[in-house]
Amino acid sequence: MGTEAGKAIDRTGETDLQGRPSATIRPRGACPALATPMPTGDGLLVRLRPAGGAMTLSQFSALARSAADHGNGILEITARGNLQIRGLRAETVGPLAANIDAAGIEVPDGPAIEISPLHGIDPDETSDPAALEKTLRSKLRELLASPRLAPKLSLIIDGGGAFGLSALSADIRIVAQPDAQWLVAINGDGETATPVASGSADAVISAVGEILILLGVGQSRRARDLDPTLLRARFPAMDAIQVRPSHQATTPLSGLHRMKDGKHVLGVRPEFGQMRACNLTALIDDAKAHGATAIRLAPGRGFFFTGFPDAASAVQIAAGKHGFTTQPGESSEYIAACAGAGACGSAFYETRILARRLIAAAPVLFDGSLTIHLSACSKGCAHARPALTLTGSADGFGLVLNGLASDLPDERIAGGRIDFAIERLARSIEDNRGAGESAAACLTRLGATGVSKALRQE
Structure with missing residues (x-):
């Protein structure tokens, strides 16, 4: 983009030829959110996570069409289950954002908070993390908006179940426990993270606030950088927390799965994690025709179609024709x-x-x-x-x-x-x-x- 590596192109306040605000472009290493796209070899890239990782099929289709109109038509799902749109230009980021708003897709401000993909419908889920995420964003709004937090700060709320998030590492992870309790741990995955607090939803939100304060003391701090002595001063009972690491095998994403409402979800993966907008919209049309109602983005570079009243074998077959896999263990x-x-x-x-x-x-x-x-x-x-x-x-x-x-x-x-x-x-x-x-x-x-x-x- 004509800039030195590691420097941001800050065009805040400027407008494009149509009078629309230009994007603020951030360097590699920063999180390429919608408001701060990142330069890549094929233009600008934005990464976004809709609220709850969920969209209706109409919203997902509208997003795909906008990616084709304003980018190069390539969309990706990351290993953490976030969505990336490629090939944008500084003057097309604004129109993309406008289309996202027009489609009613809510993209919360601040760090992405990843929650269990099938929250609320996973039959083996311990607690629904969606309500906790909403409350956390409301009560910790100012702390989450702090510019002193690291751009790639990661937060997870894991409700457990067959499609939990134990394999994902995070700076801060909140994990459902029995009897409506929650655990807060830092710097690691389900087995390696260090527990610091446990208790009710209100108690763990307060604990997360304390951790965010500690992380905001220095620029671009991550959980791995926290001083253990300072951490124990804030959480004196942390060493007494007894946690048994979860060794539960995660159910493969790909394929048909029955939910607790009796309906089915179909897990699909774009081949090698990348998809063309035209192929995506064609698959969405097929899924809609067979009764699917929405999608849930998921870790592992895939997503679920939700709401099928019956097993959707026809959509599984169609997915292969559109460049998606629906069977676990495929080489791709x-x-x-x-x-x-x-x-x-x-x-x-x-x-x-x-x-x-x-x-x-x-x-x-x-x-x-x-x-x-x-x-x-x-x-x-x-x-x-x-x-x-x-x-x-x-x-x-x-x-x-x-x-x-x-x-x-x-x-x-x-x-x-x-x-x-x-x-x-x-x-x-x-x-x-x-x-x-x-x-x-x-x-x-x-x-x-x-x-x-x-x-x-x-």
């Missing part, structure tokens, strides 16, 4: 791919083409033990955690066995040798894997030396 679930060449100006290769080649040529990689991150440049937009990573560059590809796209590659692969490298990597796992050993465990045991040797064999 284990690939995190960025927009890639053709959609992003920073990209050095077409990620989706390579993804399909990987699935066809190296099925041994898709046993569910690892995530494959296809990053067409070194930014690593699609996946922020260590993975088996293929990074694009002007010279070809960099292979990182268990790391980030920005890490130094364990092996470099010339562009014309990528198919050979994929085949050799798969062959190496097949030849060296022990009985019952996963692909991830085999790669770890082989290490960089073993993998490099295998890739260089003719």
